[in-house]
Amino acid sequence: MIRINKDDCRNAAKKLSEFAFDKKIEEIGEEFKVIGDKLVNAYIPKPLIALSKEYPDLFIDKKCIITVRSEQARYWTDTIYVPSNIINPLGERKVFFIDNKTYKELKSLVDKRRNLSNRKQKYKEDVTSALWALRTKQKIEESFPEALPYLDFDDGKTNLPAPTYEELRNLLNQSNQK
Numbered sequence: 001m002i003r004i005n006k007d008d009c010r011n012a013a014k015k016l017s018e019f020a021f022d023k024k025i026e027e028i029g030e031e032f033k034v035i036g037d038k039l040v041n042a043y044i045p046k047p048l049i050a051l052s053k054e055y056p057d058l059f060i061d062k063k064c065i066i067t068v069r070s071e072q073a074r075y076w077t078d079t080i081y082v083p084s085n086i087i088n089p090l091g092e093r094k095v096f097f098i099d100n101k102t103y104k105e106l107k108s109l110v111d112k113r114r115n116l117s118n119r120k121q122k123y124k125e126d127v128t129s130a131l132w133a134l135r136t137k138q139k140i141e142e143s144f145p146e147a148l149p150y151l152d153f154d155d156g157k158t159n160l161p162a163p164t165y166e167e168l169r170n171l172l173n174q175s176n177q178k
Contacts, residue, residue, distance in 0.1 A: 002137040002153050006128075012150035013127035021120035028113045029083065035106060036084030039066045043096045044088060052089030061091030068096050070103035080106050 004012075040049075043066065052059045066088050069079050080103070081092055127147070134140045137153050 003135050004131065004137075004140075004151060004153070006132060008151055009128045009131040012131060012147055013124045015150045016127050016147060017120045017124040020123060021116055025113060025116050025120070028109055028116070031109055032083050032106075032113075033085050035102070035109075036064075036066055036082040037086050039068060039082060039096065039098065039102075040084045040086040040088050044090065048089055049086070052087065059089040059091075061093055062087050062089045063091045064088065065092045066096065067092045067094065068098045068103065068106065070100050071097045072100055073103070080110060082106060 052062055056062070064084050064087055066082050066084055067079060068082055069076075073079070079095060130144060131140065131147060131151075134143055137148075137151075140147055140151065
C-alpha cells in the first residue's frame with residue numbers, strides 16, 4: 001500500500017490552491033496597476049518623472065507604488081499602497097489624497113484580493129486535511145483524483161510502506177520479555 005506523508009499533502013495542497021486562485025489574484029493585481037498608472041500620471045508631474053529617469057541616483061526612494069488616502073479618511077490605516085507599472089520617483093513616502101469614488105474602487109479591490117487570499121489559505125488547509133485523511137494512493141484515486149497529478153507516488157521518499165503489524169508486535173513482545 002502506497003502512502004503519502006504530511007509534507008506531500010502540504011505541497012500538493014499548495015500547488016492546487018495556486019492553480020485555483022493565483023490567476024484571479026493576479027487579475028486583481030493588474031486592475032490595481034491600471035488604476036496606479038492613472039494615479040501616477042495624474043499626481044506626479046511629468047518633468048519629475050522625466051528627471052528621475054535621467055538622474056535615477058537622485059531618487060533613492062523610487063518604487064512602482066503610489067500611496068493614496070481618501071480625502072474623507074479618518075485614520076492612517078485607511079492608506080492604500082497602489083502598485084503601478086510606472087516608477088514613482090517619490091516612492092511610497094508621499095501620500096496623495098484622492099477623490100472618494102476612486103478610493104472606494106481601490107478599497108473594493110483590496111477587499112476582493114484579501115478575500116481571495118483568505119479563501120486560498122482555507123482551501124490549502126482543507127486540501128491538506130483531506131489528503132492527510134485519505135493518505136493512500138488508492139483512497140485518493142477514489143475520493144479526490146484531481147489531486148493525483150500533484151502528488152509524486154513514484155518518489156521513494158514519499159512512498160511509505162504500510163506498517164506490518166506482525167513486526168511491530170514481535171518487537172513489542174521482545175521488549176517485554178527482557
